[in-house]
Amino acid sequence: MSDALLAAYDSLLFDLDGTVYHGARVIPGAPEVIGEARAAGTAVRFVTNNASKAPAAVAEHLNGMGIDAQPGEVHTSSQAAAKVLAERLQPGAQVLVVGAPSLCDEVEAVGLRPVREHSDQVEAVVQGHSPDTGWANLAEACIAIRGGALWVASNVDKTLPTERGLLPGNGSMVAALRSATDREPIVAGKPEAPLMRTAAQGRALVVGDRLDTDIAGAVAAGLDALVVLTGVDTPASLIAAIPAERARFLAADITGLRASAEETLIAPKPGWTVTAGPDALEVTSDGGTDALDLLRTLCATAWDTGVTGVKPVGDTAKAALSELGLIG
Known part of the structure; x- marks a missing residue:
């Protein structure tokens, strides 16, 4: 096991949806492999574009599946989006939130004021996934964006892997506002590099199922990546991958971390x-x-x-x- 990928890096950066679990269903082998990585002394980080849950809730969800996780090990796109906003706005600025309550919490945590309706005081819009987002929410955001508000998207994942299959992700809702406003958001999460770089400790390996987010984020951050076939991308899409979305290693699922770099190398x-x-x-x-x-x-x-x-x-x-x- 000493030459296994799970022990060959200082830290492992795991995507969640489609890599570790599908909704409420854990992917077979994930708890055991992550435990083996910890036992080998490898730091474990969970890096997700899902902005609908707070880090503590993500950790609780993982623990409920038999995967040891602490809130401090979880890095979400809602945290990355809040950081982008804090870097560009004055403390106390109003931010119109389209997304889950956890996104409001992250906005508030960086000293900004989350609101749900447009007013002349709104300086920015932040958009993250929530199953409760509807037309009225998008309408409020549309007015603000058209009025010149800064627009930050936690991520632009078109789909969200679940136990029922692929469902609309935040990127699908972002596309609706893009069409209505003719504007482009600043994207805070994967595939942008800051989220990956913040999570990485020493020499890091990214493990994910999506070329356009997980693998592209690894490439942008200058990190090695293992792509798995338990989520969005397929053998056909891997073969056709553009340079910015090419992993170094390939495995059927997360248990491929038990193999060596030589075995899994593309x-x-x-x-x-x-x-x-x-x-x-x-x-x-x-x-x-x-x-x-x-x-x-x-x-x-x-x-x-x-x-x-x-x-x-x-x-x-x-x-x-x-x-x-x-x-x-």
């Missing part, structure tokens, strides 16, 4: 030959059967050549590509 792997043709990556098995090793090889070749289509050569290659959902 690079050509023994047992598979992938050759870039004019419009597809031709896949041949040289004795390999591990679909994840094939995916690591495919990603490395696609990122190097720009070719993202796939074509199997032989039944073994066809079976592996089918397992990855890359062919029917």
Whole structure:
């Protein structure tokens, strides 16, 4: 276990939704692996774009799933948004909040005054996810933003992974205001680097399921990342990832942290030959059967050549590509 990823870094920065749990359902293996990381002396941090819960509530939720967590280990996009506001506004300034009560608490904690309705005294709008956000909330924010108020979004995640599947995230609500105001918000959470840098301790590894937030945030902060396939992104989207959204390591789920850097590294792997043709990556098995090793090889070749289509050569290659959902 000494060469395992969970012990190879000073700190592990875990995304939550889609990486550690789906709503109220823990992802199998997460409590055990996180416990093993702690036992190895690795600092554990939980970095989430979810702005609907306070750090203490997030820690309580994790503890209820059998995952040891302290509020001080939780870093949320609502905290990052409040920090952005405090850096740009005078103490006591009014901020119109579109989001959960916990977002109001974070705004108040940095010396600003949260309100729910527009007035001439409102200097900024802060927007975070809440299942209770409706048209009336967006209307108040629209008036303020159109009137020149500073606009800060905790995150722009289009979707939110849950046990029921992908549901609308804060980014979907942000898109509605973007359309109504022709303005762009300042984004406080992932993929912006400050949230990651604040959470990191020493040499850090980011663990997440989303390329456009978790992995892009790691890249922006200059940190290594392990991408897992338990949330939003798929083998097809990994192969087509742009440079700013490319992880260093790949695993099926969080238990991949038990493997070594060499095993999980996105690079050509023994047992598979992938050759870039004019419009597809031709896949041949040289004795390999591990679909994840094939995916690591495919990603490395696609990122190097720009070719993202796939074509199997032989039944073994066809079976592996089918397992990855890359062919029917």
